[in-house]
Amino acid sequence: xxxxxxxxxxxxxxxxxxxxxxxxxxxxxxxxxxxxxxxxxxxxxxxxxxxxxxxxxxxxxxxxxxxxxxxxxxxxxxxxxxxxxxxxxxxxxxxxxxxxxxxxxxxxxxxxxxxxxxxxxxxxxxxxxxxxxxxxxxxxxxxxxxxxxxxxxxxxxxxxxxxxxxxxxxxxxxxxxxxxxxxxxxxxxxxxxxxxxxxxxxxxxxxxxxxxxxxxxxxxxxxxxxxxxxxxxxxxxxxxxxxxxxxxxxxxxxxxxxxxxxxxxxxxxxxxxxxxxxxxxxxxxxxxxxxxxxxxxxxxxxxxxxxxxxxxxxxxxxxxxxxxxxxxxx
Numbered sequence: 152x153x154x155x156x157x158x159x160x161x162x163x164x165x166x167x168x169x170x171x172x173x174x175x176x177x178x179x180x181x182x183x184x185x186x187x188x189x190x191x192x193x194x195x196x197x198x199x200x201x202x203x204x205x206x207x208x209x210x211x212x213x214x215x216x217x218x219x220x221x222x223x224x225x226x227x228x229x230x231x232x233x234x235x236x237x238x239x240x241x242x243x244x245x246x247x248x249x250x251x252x253x254x255x256x257x258x259x260x261x262x263x264x265x266x267x268x269x270x271x272x273x274x275x276x277x278x279x280x281x282x283x284x285x286x287x288x289x290x291x292x293x294x295x296x297x298x299x300x301x302x303x304x305x306x307x308x309x310x311x312x313x314x315x316x317x318x319x320x321x322x323x324x325x326x327x328x329x330x331x332x333x334x335x336x337x338x339x340x341x342x343x344x345x346x347x348x349x350x351x352x353x354x355x356x357x358x359x360x361x362x363x364x365x366x367x368x369x370x371x372x373x374x375x376x377x378x379x380x381x382x383x384x385x386x387x388x389x390x391x392x393x394x395x396x397x398x399x400x401x402x403x404x405x406x407x408x409x410x411x412x413x414x415x416x417x418x419x420x421x422x423x424x425x426x427x428x429x430x431x432x433x434x435x436x437x438x439x440x441x442x443x444x445x446x447x448x449x450x451x452x453x454x455x456x457x458x459x460x461x462x463x464x465x466x467x468x469x470x471x472x473x474x475x476x477x478x479x480x481x
Contacts, residue, residue, distance in 0.1 A: 257457065257460065260298070260456065260457040260460070261298040263453070263456075263457070264291075264294045264295045264297065264298050264457075265295055265298070267291045267294065267295070268291040268292060268294070268295035268308070270291075271284070271287050271288040271290070271291035271292075272288055272291070272311070274287070274288070275287075275288040275315060279318070280322075282319055282322065282323055282326065282329075285315045285316065285318065285319040285329070286315075286316060286319055286326065286328035286329050286331075286332055287328075288311075288312065288315045289312040289313075289315050289316040289319075289328070289329070289332030289333065289335075289336060290312075290328070290332050290335075291312075292308050292309060292311050292312025292315070292332075292336055292339075293309075293312055293332060293335040293336050293338075293339055295308055296308045296309050296312075296336070296339040297339075302342070302343040303343075305339055305340075305342060305343050306339075306340055306343040308339070309336045309337075309339035309340040309343075310336075310340065312332060312333075312335075312336035312339075313333060313336045313337060313340065316329045316330075316332050316333035316336065317333060320333065325365055327362055327365050327366045327369050328369070330358045330361055330362050330365070331358070331359075331362055331369060331370060331373060331374065333358055334354075334355045334358035334359050334362075334377065335377070337351050337354050337355045337358070338351075338355055338377075341355070349391055352381060352385060352391065352392065353392065355377070355381065356378065356381060356392060359374040359377055359378045359381075360374075360378070362374040363375070363378075367404075367408060368408055368409065371405075371408075371409035371412035371414070371415065372404065372405040372406075372407075372408035372409040372412070372415060373405075375401040375402070375404040375405035375408065376401070376402070376405040376414065376415055376418060378397070378401040379397075379398050379399075379400075379401035379402035379404075379405060379418060379419075379422070380398075380402075380418060381398075382394045382395070382397040382398035382401065383395075383398035383402070383422055383425075395426070398422060399422065402415075402418050402419040402422055403419065405418070405419075406419055410442070411442060411445070411446055411449065412446075412450075413439060413442065413443070413446055413450075413462045413466075414458070414462065416435055416438065416439040416442065417439070417462060417465050417466065417469070419435055420432050420435040420436055420439065420469050421465065421469060423435065424469065424472055424473070429473060432469065432472075432473055433473050433474075436466075436469060436470060436473060439466065443466075447459075
């Protein structure tokens, strides 16, 4: 996320306009800046106070106000006022922005995810003591939540996955899939929250950290991959856990542990482009191009079709940024 001038006062998770899927940075009264970043499901919105001086300029005549009105104006100009205004503004947006930031996506992929969710739920409900069925249901919840069109529905599905995984972990405390899909569904739930999102993000971090001690290679180094995205997108200290150094470390570790997985390449490439490290991004794209044909063979099947559609689109977008006019090799 690009940093804005001034001091961050408030953080929340807010979806963009449902029609465009994007919202550019906006300035309100030249003071409060709303920044939006959608590089991952864990979208963080910053509300920042711009560095706008309040003191009169050289040669200007100070404005004199009655004592009472002067105090009132000073209160209105305080940081607390801007925080309150930001909360009100966010609450208003939340009332109208109940649709999925990315929309339902490809209809066929959505149908496949919904059917997998329904099948997994039926299997789990038939035997809630089946530990494998529990985490597979958690995985299906996460995947289907990506396609639903409202925050209410996404939250409902995510909470089902969270419940199944937590019940599993009561019996098998070191279940790697249980911890992993608990964290992933917490991420989906965080997408539907504003103030409550920060607590959920912290819980996600703890779950992914735990998996690093149990099985860091699970889901193609999924814990390092997701930690990298968390640190990349979240605001930094003291507001939240965002940290560029940690983001780079975990994204690089994910790539080292699972170099044949295109997602790990793409995440690091996109981060490097965001950080302005064009040379590193070009090098990463070259490595991805060399990997691509073999990965196509290894990671084949209907269950990977939606991933490949996503990777193709992101790879092409990255290619255009580093080599305008060039098309990605097949």
